[in-house]
Amino acid sequence: MDFRLSEEHQMIRDMTRKFVDEVVEPRAEELEATGEYPYDIMDQMAELGMMGIPFPADVGGSGGDWVGMHLCIEEMSRGDVTLGALLDVTTSVVAQELFVFGTDEQKEKWLIPMVRGKEIGAFGLTEPGAGSDAGATKTSAVRDGDAWVINGTKQFVTNIGLKNASLVIITAKTKAEKPGEKDQINTFIVSKGTPGFSLGKKYDKMSWRHSATHKCIFEDCRIPAGNFLGKEGRGFAQHLAVLETGRISIAAISVGMAQACLEKSLQYAKERVQFGKPIYSFQAVSFKLADMAMNIELARNMYLKAAWLKDTRLPHTLEAAYAKLFASEMVEKAASDAYQIHGGYGFMNEYAVSRYYKGCKILQIVEGTSEVQRMVISRFL
Numbered sequence: 001m002d003f004r005l006s007e008e009h010q011m012i013r014d015m016t017r018k019f020v021d022e023v024v025e026p027r028a029e030e031l032e033a034t035g036e037y038p039y040d041i042m043d044q045m046a047e048l049g050m051m052g053i054p055f056p057a058d059v060g061g062s063g064g065d066w067v068g069m070h071l072c073i074e075e076m077s078r079g080d081v082t083l084g085a086l087l088d089v090t091t092s093v094v095a096q097e098l099f100v101f102g103t104d105e106q107k108e109k110w111l112i113p114m115v116r117g118k119e120i121g122a123f124g125l126t127e128p129g130a131g132s133d134a135g136a137t138k139t140s141a142v143r144d145g146d147a148w149v150i151n152g153t154k155q156f157v158t159n160i161g162l163k164n165a166s167l168v169i170i171t172a173k174t175k176a177e178k179p180g181e182k183d184q185i186n187t188f189i190v191s192k193g194t195p196g197f198s199l200g201k202k203y204d205k206m207s208w209r210h211s212a213t214h215k216c217i218f219e220d221c222r223i224p225a226g227n228f229l230g231k232e233g234r235g236f237a238q239h240l241a242v243l244e245t246g247r248i249s250i251a252a253i254s255v256g257m258a259q260a261c262l263e264k265s266l267q268y269a270k271e272r273v274q275f276g277k278p279i280y281s282f283q284a285v286s287f288k289l290a291d292m293a294m295n296i297e298l299a300r301n302m303y304l305k306a307a308w309l310k311d312t313r314l315p316h317t318l319e320a321a322y323a324k325l326f327a328s329e330m331v332e333k334a335a336s337d338a339y340q341i342h343g344g345y346g347f348m349n350e351y352a353v354s355r356y357y358k359g360c361k362i363l364q365i366v367e368g369t370s371e372v373q374r375m376v377i378s379r380f381l
């Protein structure tokens, strides 16, 4: 067993770390305050090939792997969590879904621009009545000649409000063709700008304010038959399969944010003097940081193992759930301790730890809540 990162993995990590320190971190506070998306940063990410790390060159990728992709996601999230989420949704979920299940035409039209970072993807699984119970989807797709007609609403859709978001992949119910057969859930690609497809207003969120999250509304929205994605009757399973990678990504995002908590708190604890000494010299403070560092190391190893299993084409449902659950709960504790170490300054927006505290909890909700992860894990026991 060899736990060392390969030269290529180290290169990806170091490149992303430098980019984050020089370009992303200095802007993070302003982005959260204004809620404006940093398209210039996204263009630079595309130039560095970040959206295409795990895909082969023939679809515009760099021929890397999912370990490399997640090292990049961790580092991006250390600077700005929404940029980690951008990579998660676009690369880990949407581009992967197109890559694995798409036809050659679909890959040409939608995957290649996404892998090159020219366009961004979104997925719509959640509905007002179908959250954790995503199979309760009510959105319908009815075949009409050479088109599908979509009706329904998807909510909390990340990325779709970005001006370069090209599409949303949705799950929708299709009626059984013969009596006695069950209705199916299938997957469809809906291009932005299709008549009958509109967005609700941008959600007003407590954090991640520059991430463009909207409701997607479909009213007699006609899409070409060629926008059907993957195998008939397998849409739900296809989508859950790529969400497993999304869970590894949420774990990497959590580790990145926790690492930022550690770095900011360590620096602060060594500078802040009370009772004539830096507060780091008080065991009550340094032990918090020791625990934080240990838990980060554990969560990092967990997401790297899950990503390695994926690269090795071994089952990783359990390991992805372990990593997502542990890392997302770990970062909440890290953010809380980071805030505590900063005392009253932790409450001030100009201190990054206040941002981490507000932005960490949602990681226990998206792509399967902690309870859903425990349900997955308990099925394996």
Ligand SMILES: Cc1cc2nc3c(=O)[nH]c(=O)nc-3n(C[C@H](O)[C@H](O)[C@H](O)COP(=O)(O)OP(=O)(O)OC[C@H]3O[C@@H](n4cnc5c(N)ncnc54)[C@H](O)[C@@H]3O)c2cc1C
Residues within 6 Å of the ligand: 089, 122, 123, 124, 125, 126, 130, 131, 132, 133, 155, 156, 157, 158, 159, 208, 213, 362, 365, 366, 367, 368, 369, 370, 371, 372
């Ligand atoms: C910022 C943000 C971005 C998002 N991005 C996307 C996106 O891009 N695409 C998308 O499709 N969705 C997205 N979501 C939706 C997200 O995945 C859902 O919010 C999540 O799956 C939970 O669904 P829900 O909010 O309806 O909660 P519910 O399912 O209503 O759950 C409420 C509570 O009940 C618990 N619960 C539910 N069922 C059980 C059970 N059987 N046993 C025990 N506890 C249970 C849950 O764990 C939770 O604590 C996003 C959400 C947010 C807030």
